Amino acid sequence: MADAASRLSRLAEQMLGVPLPVRIRAWDGSQAGPPGAPALVVRNRRALRRILFKPGELGLARAWVAGDLDVEGDLYSALEAMASLVWERGEDARTLRQALRDPVVRAGARDLLRLAGPPLPPAPPREEARRPRRRLHTRHTDRRAISHHYDVGNDFYELVLGPSMVYSCAYWEDGGTLESAQRDKLELVCAKLGLKEGQRLLDVGCGWGSMAIHAAREHGVGVVGITLSQEQAAYARKRVADEGLTDLVEIRVQDYRDVADGPFDAISSIGMAEHVGAERYLEYASQLYALLKPGGRLLNHQIARRPQRDETAYEVDDFIDAYVFPDGELAPVGTTVTQLERAGFEVRDVEAIREHYARTLRRWVANLEADWDRAVRLTGPGRARVWRLYMAASALSFERNRIGVNQVLAVRTPESGASGLPPRTRTWNTA
Structure with a gap:
């Protein structure tokens, strides 16, 4: 008799201590759970083995990437329902070990193990980043981490990002398109930097060249764009040539720590600083400070997380670290501001x-x-599933204020202290 879904639903509710907000559809065709709710599709027993071996987010992620788990219905609704059970409960391995002291939970885990069957554990999906955890944020490890995320095919990124090829937060007006919103974001950065014809801009983490091209074409600025991705650099150079801007824009495959041909009038760093790491952040800020002329401006556009009461206990997101941004780290915006000021x-x-x-x-x-x-x-089913989950979950995280994004404008104040009036870039709605 097909009953795997009922058994799974009952065991999950015993172990979690709350009713499941999603339906379960199991490999034997059985279903259980609240009618009309989004369904978590457990395609095979291997999904259970993945979750048992790596309880919490990483096990779920491995099952998703491998296609052992799926969602039937609206993905956002399913993630909203699951958020309170996984991400907001902190269901990591340590939490589960503590829960297993409860006899009811321990019995449920044994029943789940019997349902999952041998063998344990399945190999991780090939899309998972594999690297030593000892020395992070060296030139070598940063290059490898960037390649994992960005060198998955420019055609794939064109499909996702659209013609703008801007892989950072757009700046929206009601009714605007993605392309217009990305153009407005680039122009906002240029306005905050106060760019003028003949100035020199360093674009750190230049991606596929969109900021460099916009600044050169619209403001007559000479731009040096740097990236660690070979595929991005090749794509950006072709775009620059097609725009007829090779006399104004140079694209390099170069680490920010190796730039030595300053000073620059302005620096833009858009969606790059998340890769720097807490241990290297002051070095990053100090290097950019040294590359600026006195009076020069930095626009640092960076994702931030909410601060925790115990910052020493902060751990990176298992799914993001394993599949999306290896070695990436988010910091509270206050920490970022402090580090920039320290530099x-x-x-x-x-x-x-x-x-x-x-x-x-x-x-x-x-x-x-x-x-x-x-x-x-273009990229394989596993990688496509990674991007779908990561982008949908991230959208919800921004909407729920679990993470944010900030543009920080900073100045290398000249010795005289007089750097002119700051640029006027915002109109406040006081109604």
């Missing part, structure tokens, strides 16, 4: 644009889902 900068402005990133991510997910079969052909 010598005067922070002049901080603009929070969290809601803008949620909308951006939903547009990227829509692009991916609209051309899903091609995405799978």
Whole structure:
């Protein structure tokens, strides 16, 4: 008799201590759970073995990437329902070990193990980053981490990002398109930096060249764009050539620590600082400070997490670290501002644009889902599933204020202290 779904639902509720907010559809065709709720599809017993071997987020992620788990119905609704059971409960291995002291939970785990069957454990999906955890954020490990995320095919990123090829938060007006919102974001950065014709801009983490091209074409600025991704650099150079901007824009495969041809009038760092790491952040800020002329401006556009009561206990997101941004780290915006000031900068402005990133991510997910079969052909089913889950979950995280994104404008104040009036870039709605 087909009853795997009922058994799974009952065991999960025993172990979690709360009713499941999703239905379960199991490999034997059985279903259980609240009618009309999104369904968690358990395609095989291997999904259970993955979760048992790596309880919490990483086990669920491995099952998802491998195709052992799926969602039937709206992905956002399913993630909203699951958030209170996984991400917001902190169901990591340590928490589960503590829960297993409860006889009811321990008995449920034994029953789940019997249902999962041998052998344990399954190999992780090939899309999972594998690297030593000892020395992070060296030039070598940073290059490898960047390659894991960005060197998955420019055609795939074109499908997701659209023609703008901007892989960071857009800046939305009501009714605007993704392309117009990304153009407005680039122009906002240029306005905050006060770019003028003939100036020199360093674009750190230049991606596929969109900021460099916009600054050169619209403001007559000479730009040096740096990235660690070979595929990004090749794509950006072709775009620069096609725009006829080779006399203004140079794209390099170069680590920010190796730039030695300053000073620059301005520096943009858009969606790059998340890769730097807490131990290297002061070095990063100090290097950018040294590359600026006195009076020069830095625009640091960076995702932030909420601060915790015990910052020493902070752990990176298992799924993001294993499949999306290996070695990436998020810091509270206050920490970022402090580190910039420690490096010598005067922070002049901080603009929070969290809601803008949620909308951006939903547009990227829509692009991916609209051309899903091609995405799978371009990058494989596992990688496409990684991107769909990560972007949808991130959209919800921005909407729920679990993470944010901020543009920090900082100045290398000249010795005289007079750096002119800051740029006027915002109009406040006081109604």
